[in-house]
Amino acid sequence: MIFDKKKITTAYTVEQCNSCRKEIKRKFKEGDCLFSETVKCPSCEGILSIEKIFGETIEQ
């Protein structure tokens, strides 16, 4: 329909620190896989692991 808004879905990855439980949300990168460990936590000595991968849709 001419009044329909265009929907754009963006994939996000949420990483969680195994020590301080801090969550970091960023855009999905190729190779991201659930439960895999990624990098060191920026706030403590813990390791970040991917907790969730999901899409968010916005209307334009």
Added chain:
Amino acid sequence: MLDLTNFDFDELFGFGDDSNPLMMLIWILPIILFVFYGQRIQLYVTSNDIKKSIGKLNEYKDESKKELINFVKNNFKLKDDPTKRIEMFLDYFSIMPVDMDPNGIVPKVQHFIRSKDDYTRAHVKSLHPEISDFELSKIQTLLEIASTLQLLYKVINHLFLTAKKQNNFPLILPLQMMLPFIMEQAEALKDAIPAFKAGQPVGDGIGPMVVGKMMLNTIKKESSFQTVFSETEFDGRKLYLLKAEGPLSTVGRLGDAVKNLTSDHKFDAIIMIDAALKMEGEESATIARGFGAAIGGIGVERFYIEEAATAKNIPIFSIIVRQTAKEAIGLMTKEIADTADDVRSQVYDVIKENTQEGQSILVIGVGNTMGVPQ
């Protein structure tokens, strides 16, 4: 100025005694026209809507085929152009077993589905023998999407052209009624392509996601083709965790796995976690508990799970996460992903409420495990 106060409606519409023959003709002509040509006019009006939907289906079909061919070409440096072979796969048809005598039809359907799956897998692998199982499963799913869209287009176009050819309005009515549901399915399939190409979890993967996390740091063993299980403990109970082997795009063979596991171990309860289609009016990403085997598909896997549970007198509890068809096969939404922790705690609640210490429970994560390892 136009005087609107002395309008004579009787005169205008020819209601009065001194009826205008011209006005009577204006009244009668459309009645005659609709009596004799009403269906045909309705056919033309409806045809335009259906034609637009068929145009969209054709677009989706071409788009999915293009995406599949480009994915194969870009990811695997093949010597020969795979287009012809992919087109041949897309045209494969399925003939379901005859059901005049339904006795013993489930093993026949299972054999038919597995033969088709094995054949497709072998032939996709022959395109590029070094392909990993992960990439192979992605191509198989993309092939499934493209061939389903092609089939939808062909069937709808056939019904429409037949109705048009025979000027058969009653034939077009069921098509008009079913088309919004078919278009919803087709759009969902088309929108699912990017998630499967990128290896991202889909809404249907909520069950494997919950069980996959419970399986982390345990020893995984194969229980049937593309299906894994592991053992762990919770509150004095022994848990057997079962799911399709992630991060492949597969639903595994849970029926076989449950049959094998129940013959080797004694279970006191089975808990199944799955995505379920929500009803209109229900909120998406809501959790519900119930009884019985929560597993979709053609019914073969459910049949074997129910058979195994009945033979050993094991109660089946289920936890579902409601979602639309589009959410189930597309990239997992934030709302669904956010339910994972809640579902996991509900699994533990069900275990505590329905079993006792020292008992064994089989927890099954049902659904496509694309992008969800364990």
